[in-house]
Amino acid sequence: MGRQETFYELIRRQGISRRNFLKFCSLSAASLGLAPHFAGTIAHAMETKPRVPVIWLHGLECTCCTESFIRSAHPLAKDVILSMVSLDYDDTIMAAAGHQAEQAIEDIMRDYKGQYILAVEGNPPLGNDGTFCIPGGRPFVEKLKEVAADAAAVIAWGSCASWGCVQAAKPNPTTAVPIHKVITDKPIIKVPGCPPIAEVMTGVITFYVTFGQLPALDRQGRPLMFYGQRVHDKCYRRGHFDAGQFSEKFDDFGARAGYCLYKVGCRGPTTYNACSTTRWNEGVSFPIGSGHGCLGCSEPDFWDNGPFYERLETFPQFGAEMSADRIGATAAAIVGVGIAAHAGITALRQARVKPNTPVAADERVV
Amino acid sequence: MSKMYHPSTPLPSRVREGHFGEAILPPAGVQPGPVYVYDAAIRLWHWVTFLAIIVLCVTGYFIGSPLPSVGGEAHEHYLFGWIRFTHFAAGMILGVAFVLRLYRVLVGGKHARQIFWIPFWSLGWWKEIFEEVRWYLIIGKPKEYVGHNPLAHFAMFFMFVLPMLVLLFTGFALYAEGAGVHTGWYTWFGWVFSVLGDSMTVRTWHHAAMWVVILFSMVHMYMAIREDMTHRQTTISAMISGWRFYR
Ligand code: HEM
Ligand code: HEM
Ligand code: SF4
Ligand code: SF4
Numbered sequence: 001m002g003r004q005e006t007f008y009e010l011i012r013r014q015g016i017s018r019r020n021f022l023k024f025c026s027l028s029a030a031s032l033g034l035a036p037h038f039a040g041t042i043a044h045a046m047e048t049k050p051r052v053p054v055i056w057l058h059g060l061e062c063t064c065c066t067e068s069f070i071r072s073a074h075p076l077a078k079d080v081i082l083s084m085v086s087l088d089y090d091d092t093i094m095a096a097a098g099h100q101a102e103q104a105i106e107d108i109m110r111d112y113k114g115q116y117i118l119a120v121e122g123n124p125p126l127g128n129d130g131t132f133c134i135p136g137g138r139p140f141v142e143k144l145k146e147v148a149a150d151a152a153a154v155i156a157w158g159s160c161a162s163w164g165c166v167q168a169a170k171p172n173p174t175t176a177v178p179i180h181k182v183i184t185d186k187p188i189i190k191v192p193g194c195p196p197i198a199e200v201m202t203g204v205i206t207f208y209v210t211f212g213q214l215p216a217l218d219r220q221g222r223p224l225m226f227y228g229q230r231v232h233d234k235c236y237r238r239g240h241f242d243a244g245q246f247s248e249k250f251d252d253f254g255a256r257a258g259y260c261l262y263k264v265g266c267r268g269p270t271t272y273n274a275c276s277t278t279r280w281n282e283g284v285s286f287p288i289g290s291g292h293g294c295l296g297c298s299e300p301d302f303w304d305n306g307p308f309y310e311r312l313e314t315f316p317q318f319g320a321e322m323s324a325d326r327i328g329a330t331a332a333a334i335v336g337v338g339i340a341a342h343a344g345i346t347a348l349r350q351a352r353v354k355p356n357t358p359v360a361a362d363e364r365v366v
Numbered sequence: 367m368s369k370m371y372h373p374s375t376p377l378p379s380r381v382r383e384g385h386f387g388e389a390i391l392p393p394a395g396v397q398p399g400p401v402y403v404y405d406a407a408i409r410l411w412h413w414v415t416f417l418a419i420i421v422l423c424v425t426g427y428f429i430g431s432p433l434p435s436v437g438g439e440a441h442e443h444y445l446f447g448w449i450r451f452t453h454f455a456a457g458m459i460l461g462v463a464f465v466l467r468l469y470r471v472l473v474g475g476k477h478a479r480q481i482f483w484i485p486f487w488s489l490g491w492w493k494e495i496f497e498e499v500r501w502y503l504i505i506g507k508p509k510e511y512v513g514h515n516p517l518a519h520f521a522m523f524f525m526f527v528l529p530m531l532v533l534l535f536t537g538f539a540l541y542a543e544g545a546g547v548h549t550g551w552y553t554w555f556g557w558v559f560s561v562l563g564d565s566m567t568v569r570t571w572h573h574a575a576m577w578v579v580i581l582f583s584m585v586h587m588y589m590a591i592r593e594d595m596t597h598r599q600t601t602i603s604a605m606i607s608g609w610r611f612y613r
Contacts (some may be wrong), residue, residue: 218547219560228547230565244445245435254435263432270565296566305566312430313570324570325430328577335581339588345504346592 007046007083009207020048024074024075028206031074031199031278038210046084052209053108053116055147056090059140060133060167060176061122063160063324064195066092073282079200084209085117091135100276102136109150118151118209120144120161125174131225132174140365148183153214155189155204156180159297162190162222169303180221189214190221192358196298197278200226220300222272232268234276237261255291265309266293273298372609375399381512381612386494387480389510389599391612397475398612401512403477403604411467412605418460419579422533426576457537464534477513481522495520510599512610518589525582531576535560536572 002234005013025046026039058066070077070093081087089095089105098106108116122140125132130139148154156179167176180188191204207215215223232238240246240260247254248263260266268276271294275286287294293309296302303315312319312323325358371380379399384389391398404412428449436443468479485491498517500506509515514522539558542551543565562568596600602612 123605164391219556224547233546239440240446243436243440243443244432244447244449245440245443246432249433259435267566270569272565300564301567302564305564305570312573313566323425324573324577328574328580331577331581332584335584339584342502343588343592348598349504350596 005051006049007051012082024079026152027074031073032207034201042210049209051084051086053112054085054087054119055105055108055116056087056119056121056143057147058092059120059124059144062162063092065121068195068198069201072202074199075202075206077202080205085205096259109147113150115152117153117155118147119155119157120179121157123160123164123178125167125176127175131154144179145182147184151186153189154183154186155191157191158196159194162192163300166303177252187214188221189217189223192222192298193273195282197274199278200274226274227272229272230269231273231276232270234265235288237288260292261288263311264293265307265311267296268294271296271299297341370402372400383512386491386516387511387513391514400609400611402608403512404608404611405474406608407470408478409476409605409608411463414463415460418456420454422453422460422579423576425449429453430573454541461534461538464530480513480519481527484523491516508597510597521582525578529578532571532575533579536568539568542573
């Protein structure tokens with residue numbers, strides 16, 4: 001294969017003006033939260049760097065990440081897929097199928113050894129020798145390891161690849177694991193969410209193409225630029241939270257008045273994601289904006305930290321609906337009764353010994 | 367260890383300590399003298415911690431299950447904000463007091479050290495615990511200890527020191543989250559999230575540890591008062607003036 005075209009060459013060939021190209025660069029810089037002069041950096045990268053080959057694999061998943069991705073507005077997913085990167089293999093949305101498709105992946109792995117990005121949506125189930133997910137006739141976990149071996153970097157799309165998500169929720173019948181459990185020798189950037197926000201997904205790609213490196217990551221491997229704050233930190237209902245105004249039910253006065261959704265289970269205070277800033281569907285709204293609490297979809301094990309509509313997590317092993325408060329209060333009541341009984345018996349016993357002589361001397365061991 | 371005795375306590379009246387901290391009383395007929403057990407630093411820490419924990423439990427409970435909504439406009443109130451602020455302020459006091467208490471572990475002598483370690487390898491110590499359980503089940507006989515009795519020692523380590531560490535680390539981690547991931551707080555305490563997995567789980571641990579400390583405190587207060595009334599030695603005075611008296 002010859003030299004990959006640059007993004008700039010490609011869009012000029014498609015008849016897009018330089019002026020529109022520069023607009024695109026400014027928008028991308030803004031969506032990444034970069035200073036205005038970075039538009040120039042992005043433009044330079046697009047003009048000079050060959051497009052990065054990307055292999056997009058699908059494991060055990062619901063494909064919501066792809067659904068989200070193709071709705072990206074800034075930059076348009078079309079621009080990213082067709083132009084900035086060369087998405088050479090994506091079994092869900094590529095035109096080729098069957099042996100043709102498998103040929104494509106082999107070609108990329110050979111021609112761009114050590115240069116391509118592996119983007120993983122979904123995750124590998126390890127149970128039953130990996131046979132719960134069989135793309136192309138063999139276990140997904142094998143394909144994943146093989147493609148990862150020669151990748152420059154790995155992107156974990158969504159909560160499935162990042163943390164395990166619903167298929168890894170208790171009792172995890174297929175032993176689904178996040179991809180970092182099977183790819184241990186490569187840098188992995190996690191872009192969690194169920195699904196992740198489209199602009200966050202394309203933003204991560206734009207950053208990599210522009211700067212040739214992964215953005216700054218937090219301790220868990222998420223890009224700080226999008227996951228450095230909690231939904232709660234920039235929530236527009238935060239004023240009601242601090243004031244102490246909560247909706248108690250989804251049809252009460254508080255719900256209609258737009259009060260904070262903390263008491264109906266909002267996970268905003270424990271969820272790192274850009275929903276309250278970037279929002280969804282071209283910035284139209286986000287769950288809290290529509291009156292529904294955050295479910296914490298971008299957090300590890302959010303399915304097991306339920307129930308979704310209760311503030312406090314419950315411990316099913318102690319019985320349904322048992323939160324730390326209910327278990328603790330029950331235990332405290334039992335201990336309280338125990339103390340009262342013990343005090344009563346002690347008093348009876350004391351009554352048998354001489355007043356002011358705490359315990360008869362002959363009973364004492366010294 | 368002469369600091370343990372009041373200068374006016376004659377040698378034969380002194381209460382000495384056995385291998386497991388048990389009180390070795392003078393022979394019958396001799397009135398045992400008082401023993402100085404907890405120095406001022408430890409007493410101060412105890413009562414500061416007591417007050418801080420009360421404030422933290424009340425405000426913490428309301429952070430988990432907020433009060434009914436206040437009326438009017440949001441800008442007229444800061445109720446939940448003040449509840450959280452009080453919690454954080456008491457948490458800071460608890461944390462500083464705990465660190466100073468750890469310093470006393472290093473320099474404060476054996477009574478300052480007692481609750482921070484467990485002689486789990488010593489069969490004799492476990493036997494003492496067993497004896498103590500028998501006494502609390504009112505089938506054994508009471509035994510006096512200069513420091514904590516082995517059962518109290520056991521409970522103080524597993525139901526106070528350990529859950530306190532959980533509360534402090536998870537509490538400061540949650541505080542770091544509020545302060546922001548770019549702050550020094552997060553640099554110091556962000557690892558807690560890597561250990562426990564996610565923020566919600568950290569909150570649940572924080573919450574559960576509160577109940578362990580509440581259960582401990584209930585039994586502890588009862589035992590402190592009961593022991594004061596039924597034993598031959600005083601307990602409450604040891605945490606107020608530092609002196610333990612014998613009758
Ligand atoms: C005896 C010690 C403590 C007790 C009993 C206690 C109790 C609680 C409880 C019950 C909660 C609610 C948890 C939930 O939402 O499920 C809470 C939250 C919290 N606690 Fe504590 N806590 C203690 C110590 C501390 C300390 C030392 C700090 C550190 C400054 C701290 C900081 C926090 C923070 C930041 C929150 C979350 C508040 C929010 O984001 O709204 N706590 N605490
Ligand atoms: C939140 C409630 C409380 C907690 C968490 C607590 C905790 C503790 C701890 C950890 C110690 C061991 C001190 C050491 O060895 O460094 C202790 C000792 C002691 N506490 Fe408390 N305390 C609480 C409340 C009280 C109250 C209300 C009383 C009064 C009745 C009390 C009386 C004592 C006494 C008398 C001792 C010394 C025990 C002995 O003589 O062996 N405590 N407490
Ligand atoms: S609605 Fe949720 S995210 Fe918004 S302030 Fe309330 S708890 Fe925080
Ligand atoms: S608001 Fe919460 S649950 Fe909803 S998409 Fe954002 S992170 Fe996920």
